[in-house]
Amino acid sequence: xxxxxxxxxxxxxxxxxxxxxxxxxxxxxxxxxxxxxxxxxxxxxxxxxxxxxxxxxxxxxxxxxxxxxxxxxxxxxxxxxxxxxxxxxxxxxxxxxxxxxxxxxxxxxxxxxxxxxxxxxxxxxxxxxxxxxxxxxxxxxxxxxxxxxxxxxxxxxxxxxxxxxxxxxxxxxxxxxxxxxxxxxxxxxxxxxxxxxxxxxxxxxxxxxxxxxxxxxxxxxxxxxxxxxxxxxxxxxxxxxxxxxxxxxxxxxxxxxxxxxxxxxxxxxxxxxxxxxxxxxxxxxxxxxxxxxxxxxxxxxxxxxxxxxxxxxxxxxxxxxxxxxxxxxxxxxxxxxxxxxxxxxxxxxxxxxxxxxxxxxxxxxxxxxx
Amino acid sequence: xxxxxxxxxxxxxxxxxxxxxxxxxxxxxxxxxxxxxxxxxxxxxxxxxxxxxxxxxxxxxxxxxxxxxxxxxxxxxxxxxxxxxxxxxxxxxxxxxxxxxxxxxxxxxxxxxxxxxxxxxxxxxxxxxxxxxxxxxxxxxxxxxxxxxxxxxxxxxxxxxxxxxxxxxxxxxxxxxxxxxxxxxxxxxxxxxxxxxxxxxxxxxxxxxxxxxxxxxxxxxxxxxxxxxxxxxxxxxxxxxxxxxxxxxxxxxxxxxxxxxxxxxxxxxxxxxxxxxxxxxxxxxxxxxxxxxxxxxxxxxxxxxxxxxxxxxxxxxxxxxxxxxxxxxxxxxxxxxxxxxxxxxxxxxxxxxxxxxxxxxxxxxxxxxxx
Numbered sequence: 001x002x003x004x005x006x007x008x009x010x011x012x013x014x015x016x017x018x019x020x021x022x023x024x025x026x027x028x029x030x031x032x033x034x035x036x037x038x039x040x041x042x043x044x045x046x047x048x049x050x051x052x053x054x055x056x057x058x059x060x061x062x063x064x065x066x067x068x069x070x071x072x073x074x075x076x077x078x079x080x081x082x083x084x085x086x087x088x089x090x091x092x093x094x095x096x097x098x099x100x101x102x103x104x105x106x107x108x109x110x111x112x113x114x115x116x117x118x119x120x121x122x123x124x125x126x127x128x129x130x131x132x133x134x135x136x137x138x139x140x141x142x143x144x145x146x147x148x149x150x151x152x153x154x155x156x157x158x159x160x161x162x163x164x165x166x167x168x169x170x171x172x173x174x175x176x177x178x179x180x181x182x183x184x185x186x187x188x189x190x191x192x193x194x195x196x197x198x199x200x201x202x203x204x205x206x207x208x209x210x211x212x213x214x215x216x217x218x219x220x221x222x223x224x225x226x227x228x229x230x231x232x233x234x235x236x237x238x239x240x241x242x243x244x245x246x247x248x249x250x251x252x253x254x255x256x257x258x259x260x261x262x263x264x265x266x267x268x269x270x271x272x273x274x275x276x277x278x279x280x281x282x283x284x285x286x287x288x289x290x291x292x293x294x295x296x297x298x299x300x301x302x303x304x305x306x307x308x309x310x311x312x313x314x315x316x317x318x319x320x321x322x323x324x325x326x327x328x329x330x331x332x333x334x335x336x337x338x339x340x341x342x343x344x345x346x347x348x349x350x351x352x353x354x355x356x357x358x359x360x361x362x363x364x365x366x367x368x369x370x
Numbered sequence: 371x372x373x374x375x376x377x378x379x380x381x382x383x384x385x386x387x388x389x390x391x392x393x394x395x396x397x398x399x400x401x402x403x404x405x406x407x408x409x410x411x412x413x414x415x416x417x418x419x420x421x422x423x424x425x426x427x428x429x430x431x432x433x434x435x436x437x438x439x440x441x442x443x444x445x446x447x448x449x450x451x452x453x454x455x456x457x458x459x460x461x462x463x464x465x466x467x468x469x470x471x472x473x474x475x476x477x478x479x480x481x482x483x484x485x486x487x488x489x490x491x492x493x494x495x496x497x498x499x500x501x502x503x504x505x506x507x508x509x510x511x512x513x514x515x516x517x518x519x520x521x522x523x524x525x526x527x528x529x530x531x532x533x534x535x536x537x538x539x540x541x542x543x544x545x546x547x548x549x550x551x552x553x554x555x556x557x558x559x560x561x562x563x564x565x566x567x568x569x570x571x572x573x574x575x576x577x578x579x580x581x582x583x584x585x586x587x588x589x590x591x592x593x594x595x596x597x598x599x600x601x602x603x604x605x606x607x608x609x610x611x612x613x614x615x616x617x618x619x620x621x622x623x624x625x626x627x628x629x630x631x632x633x634x635x636x637x638x639x640x641x642x643x644x645x646x647x648x649x650x651x652x653x654x655x656x657x658x659x660x661x662x663x664x665x666x667x668x669x670x671x672x673x674x675x676x677x678x679x680x681x682x683x684x685x686x687x688x689x690x691x692x693x694x695x696x697x698x699x700x701x702x703x704x705x706x707x708x709x710x711x712x713x714x715x716x717x718x719x720x721x722x723x724x725x726x727x728x729x730x731x732x733x734x735x736x737x738x739x740x741x
Contacts, residue, residue, distance in 0.1 A: 020652070020655075022650065022652065022655045023652075023654055023655055023658070026655055026658040026659065026662075027658075030658070030662040034662065034666060037670075037671070037685060037688065038666070038670050040681060040682050040685050041670050041671050041676060041681045041685045041689075042670050042676050043676060043680055043681070044496065044497035044500075044676065044677075045496070045680060046677060046679070046680045047679070047680040048679055048680065049677070049679050049680065050679060065529075091536055092536075092707055092710045092713075093710065093712040093713060094699070094703075094713055097679070110528060110529075115527055115528065115529070115530050116528065116529050116530070117529075117530050117531075117532060118529055118530070118531050118532070119531075119532050119533075119534070120531055120532070120533040120534070121533075121534050121535075121536060122533060122534070122535045122536065123535075123536060123537065124535035124536055124537045124538030124539065124541060124546075124706070125537050125538065125546055125702040125703060125706050125707060126546050126673070126677070126702065127414075127535070127538050127541040127542065127543050127545065127546050128414045128497075128543060128546075128675065129677045130535055130538070130541065131501065131504070131541060132497075132500065132677075134533055134535075135500060135503075135504045137531065137533075138504075138507075138531055141529050141531050144528075144529060145527055145528040145529045148528040148529070149527070149528050152528075154528060155483070156482065156483035156484040157483060157484065157514055157527065158479040158480070158483050158484075158485060158514065158517055159435075159475075159479050159483075159484070159485045159486070159487050159510070159513075159514070160484050160485070160486060160487065161486075161487050161489055161506070161507065161510055162486040162487065162488050162489065163489040163491070163503055163506075164488070164489070164490050164491070165490070165491045165492070165493030165496075165499055166460065166490060166491070166492055166493055167492060167493050167494050168493030168494055168496055168499075169493065171493050171496040171499055171500055172496055173496040173497050175494075175496065176494060176495050176496050176497070188661070192657075192658055192661070196653075196654050196657070200654065203573075283653040283654060283657070284392065284566050284570060284653060285392065287566065287653065287654075287657040288392065288395075288396070288562075290657075290661075291558070291562065291661070291665075292400075294661075294665075295404060295558070295665065296404075296407050296411070298669075299407060299408055299411045299412060300407070300411050304412070304669075304675055305411075305412050305413060305414055305675075306416070306495060306498050308416070308418075308419075309413040309414065309415060309416055309417070310410065310411055310413060311410055314407075314410050314411050331494055335494050336461070336494065342462075
């Protein structure tokens with residue numbers, strides 16, 4: 001292997017990528033915009049959910065309960081219907097996600113030390129949002145209930161729940177999502193830089209020119225892989241810095257453990273990209289291949305929904321996905337303070353995936369030569 | 371517009387689709403594979419969550435509470451002797467939560483009451499942690515009720531919440547995820563079908579041949595839209611059949627409204643693809659823009675998984691230009707709630723505006739000129 005020749009090819013690849021203004025913009029602009037937009041948008045914590053309260057009770061207790069909902073950042077009371085007939089339309093027309101109904105005997109029951117009932121009707125069209133909203137409603141009413149029991153001389157229940165969350169005490173889903181977005185965007189950039197690189201030359205006819213140079217197949221592949229590495233690690237660093245400084249996601253672990261993970265993940269992702277590129281004859285096929293890999297890789301990575309919820313055969317499938325391991329590394333290093341020692345089980349599969357895909361890429365590359 | 375020329379152009383595009391199987395693969399194989407993968411891969415229903423049970427001083431009381439966790443389908447409990455071992459299991463990710471009863475639990479519970487039940491959850495996946503806490507609360511509440519029955523004293527708490535969920539009473543996450551997935555997948559397919567088509571013609575130079583023909587720019591664009599529209603509707607029909615047959619999602623609304631909305635949505639997706647490829651004229655850039663502006667926004671900004679009301683206001687405004695947002699809401703309403711016209715009419719109007727915007731913009735920026 002001649003490093004001087006590889007270096008020349010790397011320079012040529014960078015020129016091909018960065019010469020065109022549009023493709024330069026496309027490499028740098030969208031990832032940063034996406035990081036900002038998605039990190040703000042992708043949250044499971046509810047905020048300002050529109051609700052309606054149908055209050056049939058004239059007493060002070062009901063007013064106190066409503067005041068708690070008014071003071072909660074989770075809800076914004078959009079409507080106070082005067083009759084029960086409007087409830088159905090309010091929910092089905094999406095004017096409110098839920099309707100809280102306080103019955104006419106609410107204050108009287110509480111005054112008589114009897115359990116008072118509150119009814120909640122929720123729009124189940126998005127069942128996850130419905131579940132979160134229900135648990136927020138329960139939390140508000142629970143707080144009211146505990147306060148009432150304490151101030152009005154009710155007997156305590158035998159046991160109470162004292163809940164704490166480790167690593168993320170306020171259960172901010174942004175802390176979970178932002179490290180995930182780092183992995184997601186790194187994968188997108190690495191695949192796009194490498195996935196079309198061989199196919200582009202084939203389509204433009206410059207592939208044959210490349211073959212008559214003194215470069216060997218390994219040198220050509222290395223020359224195609226290195227720009228992906230450089231651009232991928234630079235963009236990942238930029239995104240990590242934004243995650244820490246802008247989104248204030250705590251960074252508890254070691255930088256070394258993170259960059260070892262990033263290096264191995266890029267190895268695997270670039271291997272996949274080069275394999276797709278070597279297999280395709282046109283850029284359109286290359287792009288389709290990138291899509292067909294990227295879409296399932298995002299879904300089956302645990303980025304938005306946990307892998308443990310998937311059926312068992314699908315869970316086995318996720319072991320082939322490099323993003324799965326990198327997300328565990330990212331979240332472990334950011335939130336749990338993991339070091340290299342605890343992450344071995346994630347590094348080794350990435351090495352294996354990288355070696356296998358690189359071998360496949362070389363094989364496909366050679367096969368296309370003959 | 372000359373009908374004969376138009377027919378000729380449509381025929382040319384249709385032949386091109388038939389002879390290049392990659393478009394047909396995008397329209398039919400992709401929705402099939404993606405819907406299967408997504409339908410099984412995306413689920414927010416936690417089952418068999420591994421949790422650690424620690425009782426510092428085991429008694430009949432503590433094992434009574436623990437048996438509630440053992441019988442629940444949501445948990446797969448493991449008993450640990452002390453907190454040190456349980457803590458290590460949580461750190462290593464073997465369990466997602468710890469239930470911890472202190473040594474004086476039984477004495478306090480039988481005496482003055484309000485004995486603390488320590489719950490420590492791994493908060494890294496915040497959403498999952500909240501769902502697990504909800505399940506733990508359920509087990510705790512039914513244990514309290516059982517205790518009260520045993521002692522013959524009715525359990526009296528100040529306020530009791532009765533909740534009812536409309537349109538999806540069992541809270542099956544599949545029932546709302548699958549209609550949303552159809553919108554995400556169709557966004558991807560609609561844009562992919564057209565995004566690369568015009569860019570490829572520019573790259574190959576065959577656009578020049580079309581320019582030299584007597585066909586007007588409107589005829590060329592309509593000629594490209596019509597065959598891909600039918601191809602996309604075929605993919606849409608396949609997805610709806612799969613949602614009903616494979617995933618058993620009930621379709622409460624009517625089929626014709628569904629296809630009317632789908633047709634309108636497909637026009638926005640195809641129009642966007644055409645706009646991208648007209649601007650880019652280069653397959654690499656067109657592909658990159660299609661990826662960045664279709665799949666990820668449809669996944670994250672459409673309200674398909676993440677609630678739009680909870681986003682900060684600049685992003686809430688941004689979601690209004692994402693066509694998938696209106697289609698996700700329409701599909702979830704049509705599948706689960708029925709023909710709720712106030713919601714559907716609002717969404718269809720928005721889709722119509724977006725479709726007209728894309729198609730008019732494409733027609734305006736496409737000149738019959740080579741520059």
